[in-house]
Amino acid sequence: xxxxxxxxxxxxxxxxxxxxxxxxxxxxxxxxxxxxxxxxxxxxxxxxxxxxxxxxxxxxxxxxxxxxxxxxxxxxxxxxxxxxxxxxxxxxxxxxxxxxxxxxxxxxxxxxxxxxxxxxxxxxxxxxxxxxxxxxxxxxxxxxxxxxxxxxxxxxxxxxxxxxxxxxxxxxxxxxxxxxxxxxxxxxxxxxxxxxxxxxxxxxxxxxxxxxxxxxxxxxxxxxxxxxxxxxxxxxxxxxxxxxxxxxxxxxxxxxxxxxxxxxxxxxxxxxxxxxxxxxxxxxxxxxxxxxxxxxxxxxxxxxxxxxxxxxxxxxxxxxxxxxxxxxxxxxxxxxxxxx
Amino acid sequence: xxxxxxxxxxxxxxxxxxxxxxxxxxxxxxxxxxxxxxxxxxxxxxxxxxxxxxxxxxxxxxxxxxxxxxxxxxxxxxxxxxxxxxxxxxxxxxxxxxxxxxxxxxxxxxxxxxxxxxxxxxxxxxxxxxxxxxxxxxxxxxxxxxxxxxxxxxxxxxxxxxxxxxxxxxxxxxxxxxxxxxxxxxxxxxxxxxxxxxxxxxxxxxxxxxxxxxxxxxxxxxxxxxxxxxxxxxxxxxxxxxxxxxxxxxxxxxxxxxxxxxxxxxxxxxxxxxxxxxxxxxxxxxxxxxxxxxxxxxxxxxxxxxxxxxxxxxxxxxxxxxxxxxxxxxxxxxxxxxxx
Numbered sequence: 001x002x003x004x005x006x007x008x009x010x011x012x013x014x015x016x017x018x019x020x021x022x023x024x025x026x027x028x029x030x031x032x033x034x035x036x037x038x039x040x041x042x043x044x045x046x047x048x049x050x051x052x053x054x055x056x057x058x059x060x061x062x063x064x065x066x067x068x069x070x071x072x073x074x075x076x077x078x079x080x081x082x083x084x085x086x087x088x089x090x091x092x093x094x095x096x097x098x099x100x101x102x103x104x105x106x107x108x109x110x111x112x113x114x115x116x117x118x119x120x121x122x123x124x125x126x127x128x129x130x131x132x133x134x135x136x137x138x139x140x141x142x143x144x145x146x147x148x149x150x151x152x153x154x155x156x157x158x159x160x161x162x163x164x165x166x167x168x169x170x171x172x173x174x175x176x177x178x179x180x181x182x183x184x185x186x187x188x189x190x191x192x193x194x195x196x197x198x199x200x201x202x203x204x205x206x207x208x209x210x211x212x213x214x215x216x217x218x219x220x221x222x223x224x225x226x227x228x229x230x231x232x233x234x235x236x237x238x239x240x241x242x243x244x245x246x247x248x249x250x251x252x253x254x255x256x257x258x259x260x261x262x263x264x265x266x267x268x269x270x271x272x273x274x275x276x277x278x279x280x281x282x283x284x285x286x287x288x289x290x291x292x293x294x295x296x297x298x299x300x301x302x303x304x305x306x307x308x309x310x311x312x313x314x315x316x317x318x319x320x321x322x323x324x325x326x327x328x329x330x331x332x333x334x335x336x337x338x339x340x
Numbered sequence: 341x342x343x344x345x346x347x348x349x350x351x352x353x354x355x356x357x358x359x360x361x362x363x364x365x366x367x368x369x370x371x372x373x374x375x376x377x378x379x380x381x382x383x384x385x386x387x388x389x390x391x392x393x394x395x396x397x398x399x400x401x402x403x404x405x406x407x408x409x410x411x412x413x414x415x416x417x418x419x420x421x422x423x424x425x426x427x428x429x430x431x432x433x434x435x436x437x438x439x440x441x442x443x444x445x446x447x448x449x450x451x452x453x454x455x456x457x458x459x460x461x462x463x464x465x466x467x468x469x470x471x472x473x474x475x476x477x478x479x480x481x482x483x484x485x486x487x488x489x490x491x492x493x494x495x496x497x498x499x500x501x502x503x504x505x506x507x508x509x510x511x512x513x514x515x516x517x518x519x520x521x522x523x524x525x526x527x528x529x530x531x532x533x534x535x536x537x538x539x540x541x542x543x544x545x546x547x548x549x550x551x552x553x554x555x556x557x558x559x560x561x562x563x564x565x566x567x568x569x570x571x572x573x574x575x576x577x578x579x580x581x582x583x584x585x586x587x588x589x590x591x592x593x594x595x596x597x598x599x600x601x602x603x604x605x606x607x608x609x610x611x612x613x614x615x616x617x618x619x620x621x622x623x624x625x626x627x628x629x630x631x632x633x634x635x636x637x638x639x640x641x642x643x644x645x646x647x648x649x650x651x652x653x654x655x656x657x658x659x660x661x662x663x664x665x666x667x668x669x670x671x672x673x674x675x676x677x678x679x680x
Contacts, residue, residue, distance in 0.1 A: 044500075045503050047503055047506070047507055048503055099465050102461075102462075102465060103462040103465060103466065121442075121461075122443040122506055123503060125439050125442060125443060125465055126439065126443065126499055126502045126503045127499075129435075129436075129468075129472070129495075129498075129499040130496060130500060130503065132469070132472065132495075132499075133492055133495035133496035133498075133499050134496055136476060136492035136495065137489075137492045137493065137496055139488075139492075140485060140488045140489045140492050143485055145480060145483055148476070148479075148480045148488065149477075149480045152473055152477045152479075152480050155469075155472075155473035155476065156470060156474055156477055158469075159466055159467075159469040159470035159472075159473050160383055160385055160388065160470060162466045162469070163383075163385045163387055163388055163463060163470065164385045166387070166462055166463055166466060167385065167386075167387055
């Protein structure tokens with residue numbers, strides 16, 4: 001007879017959607033991905049593995065590599081190509097983070113000092129370039145032009161999205177559709193590439209490749225929408241993200257866009273002062289959250305996220321039910337629910 | 341009967357080595373390269389073509405694309421792949437320049453305001469990423485994994501060299517061999533990739549591929565050595581490079597390395613103050629050039645450059661004499677002689 005040990009909030013935690021099931025299913029492959037990552041960030045120039053190790057070890061969840069591995073598994077792939085490609089995807093993601101932190105002049109990422117804070121902007125830019133090149137070397141070693149096309153197109157779209165974000169930065173009149181363009185380009189495109197790669201290495205028909213692309217794209221949009229809400233609404237389970245980071249940097253995310261549009265003149269003046277002019281005082285973050293709650297913009301942003309999680313969910317309908325599919329659907333639920 | 345018009349120093353100029361012969365031979369292809377460049381730097385995000393156009397139009401000589409075109413021609417190639425690859429090489433070069441100018445905090449390039457001065461560091465970083473991605477898209481469109489391997493390896497080595505340069509920045513005790521490692525990685529590697537591509541698209545045997553690699557590599561080293569001398573010794577024909585740029589940024593190039601090593605205690609104190617601590621006063625640049633002349637470090641750096649131009653020259657020996665080969669050898673002579 002099994003003994004139930006009722007410690008803490010274990011039961012509640014277990015019932016919440018998470019990436020754990022996917023993590024367990026791909027654990028062996030993920031270990032190989034981590035080996036590949038460590039091996040390919042090596043260099044006789046010691047600063048490179050130091051700086052790259054800082055941001056890569058800081059870790060996060062390895063969500064994008066897990067999506068490559070899970071999608072490949074869903075497509076019945078049994079080889080080893082997917083681990084190298086998962087590492088390539090993580091390198092592209094890491095290079096983007098390094099350049100992002102320089103562009104945003106961020107001090108913290110997941111509660112840790114950013115590389116640009118520790119080593120300065122210069123090595124962050126250059127090590128980002130190095131990791132980006134390494135990503136392409138991994139793809140070349142894989143040898144598929146289809147894969148190279150998917151990831152080089154994704155990289156171009158991501159960079160384009162980053163520049164677009166820059167041109168809308170601190171502009172409280174940014175439209176919701178322009179915001180959506182930015183998060184689609186800078187976040188969802190890499191998710192879509194990651195999941196699409198599963199079908200490509202699995203040699204699956206175009207319809208499955210497109211289904212997995214749609215799955216990743218909508219998952220990515222929902223992920224970023226939720227992430228942007230978390231910045232104002234996160235509780236304990238923040239995965240290191242600091243409450244109010246976006247506010248302090250004057251990032252115009254959906255909760256701000258909606259609050260600005262729904263606000264009166266006085267409220268708009270508040271948003272212009274804090275977000276456009278970055279003149280922030282004690283209590284401003286609390287006031288901002290209060291305005292968001294008054295206009296229900298956090299809930300509505302999560303509603304928008306749910307729309308995309310439903311699209312992601314439905315995109316997988318053509319695949320038969322099995323533990324991998326259920327684990328991928330868990331990730332969808334996790335991305336929509338992780339703040340609460 | 342032809343009429344000789346003896347205006348100015350025309351005759352003297354004509355007798356000096358130049359890139360003109362190569363330029364004439366590949367003029368049609370180069371026009372197509374420029375079209376490809378303009379087409380692929382387009383984006384609905386207007387800032388991208390604006391900023392990219394600024395640095396790409398500022399122009400320079402398109403030396404690297406011309407080397408791709410000339411090498412392909414030397415290998416008897418008659419198709420059109422080389423123009424797309426020449427554009428890819430120029431995009432990698434341009435992305436590197438954009439990131440370089442951010443890292444060096446440079447104000448001027450070829451006498452024009454740098455992109456980071458006009459638009460700030462952020463878009464320079466991100467548009468650099470965009471152009472780098474575009475380079476890979478061009479290579480993917482070309483469809484050769486050999487080409488992708490050559491250029492992704494080159495990109496990784498360039499980034500590694502940039503980081504290495506950063507770790508030796510402002511260090512007057514940098515060794516000559518460490519300096520050589522840096523210029524080989526950050527300049528010569530892309531020259532070598534450019535010339536090697538000629539043999540690859542031409543489908544030539546390995547021995548010719550390696551000969552063209554050696555040609556480009558040694559040409560690139562000579563080019564950078566001469567460039568670093570020019571910064572202290574250039575006359576009128578500077579192609580826009582400002583005298584003393586490297587000195588003001590505290591760059592430790594070979595003329596400085598040799599002057600520091602050959603100098604007495606007082607001279608070393610001068611180099612430490614100006615290059616390491618960047619405490620520079622009126623007259624310091626003149627004094628630096630005086631010390632370089634006293635220790636013949638500019639001449640000796642050019643002697644080192646000549647060593648590499650001889651290697652580059654000899655690397656082409658296996659190719660039969662023809663106008664393209666002579667034009668490529670003209671480029672070698674130009675790189676060694678362009679300051680005087």
